Amino acid sequence: MYADTQNDITRQVVRVAQLLLAYGAESDLVEEISQRLGRALGLGSVELSISSNSLVLTSLVHGRCITTTRRIREHGINMRVVCELQRICLLAEKGLYGPNEVRKRVERIRPKTYPAYLVIPMIGLSCASFCHLFGGDWMASVITFVASAIGMSARLFLARRHFNPLVIFSITAFVTTAVAQLGYECPLTKTPELAMAASVLMLVPGFPMINAISDMVKGHMNVGISRWGHATLLTVASVIGITIAMQLGGKFL
């Protein structure tokens, strides 16, 4: 293999690994996919070192190493991209895709998201179902639906303007709790506290927490700890929003 070819293939493999990490795959999956893709495209071996915000990859062919570093910026979770990259890896492994096809298909990937008019009502319904599962009455579920739908629209609005995730989480928590407190004001429901607890559940950073623990269990200690730290920070940010709303409402403190 020529040095140029190795360079090109290494760049594609590192691009795939970078995309996987940016869109929220766990470290074990990233390592597995990039090693399999590299071997399928003809590299001797691929070694990765993943840290919280960067990635170092070394490819080895005939005793010649190429090492390259990439910075990773979080883009939010998008399973569509992860799924697509896994597909590309499998196709390359079966021999259907060579380096050129892989490059074309990776370039074509767009992180499509669901439109807001679908996501907002679904999140409202989800939080209303949580309220129902916790034993809240029907009116509490309705209040939860309204509060979390308004909160989710605020979250999408802020996310489109590229605010820091911590700021987004606090403002969303504030808005959601402020609306959910209406359950205390008007005597519609007997379980206003459940409405309040259920409507902020959309802010629980479930994906980062599960990723963090499964990274740590599978031996990627530093990435796991940094993801855990990020998840904790997000939780603290939403707690700050909830607390401010509660203090303004005068319910607890």
Added chain:
Amino acid sequence: MNLLITLINDALFSAIPAVGFAMVFNVPRRFLPYCALAGALGHSFRTLILHFGLPIEWATFAAAALVGTITIAFARRHLAPPLLYAVAAIIPMIPGTYAFNTVIALVQLTAQSQVSPELTGAVISNGLKTVFILGALSVGLALPSLLYFRTRPVI
């Protein structure tokens, strides 16, 4: 009969959040029904075990292991990563209320001038439940790959 109605109610109302959060994670549309199925099965299985009097941590662990096994079957069929289904499916089991109660008690504790034993107790017991249920969830989810797929990839 009562148990059956509870289980169906459970399955129905945990399938909705599974789909809702799967949409937040941008799971492709053709996989959404499988997320709903895995979420409904997992949560109603946990309710069934809780009905027989097991503690919630063990029930969550068993339910997460079930979700992990089902999603590996889905993943092998569709050639997609198993976490795609699994994370949306276990969202209904995330200990949100325990976490919420921990934090509220913590905030109330901060606002007071002296430490009160009730609030400290609430922080400790709710916080421990949160951490252990979360641990049970993710270790249960990883169980198939820890026990069975040790040296080979899932797909």
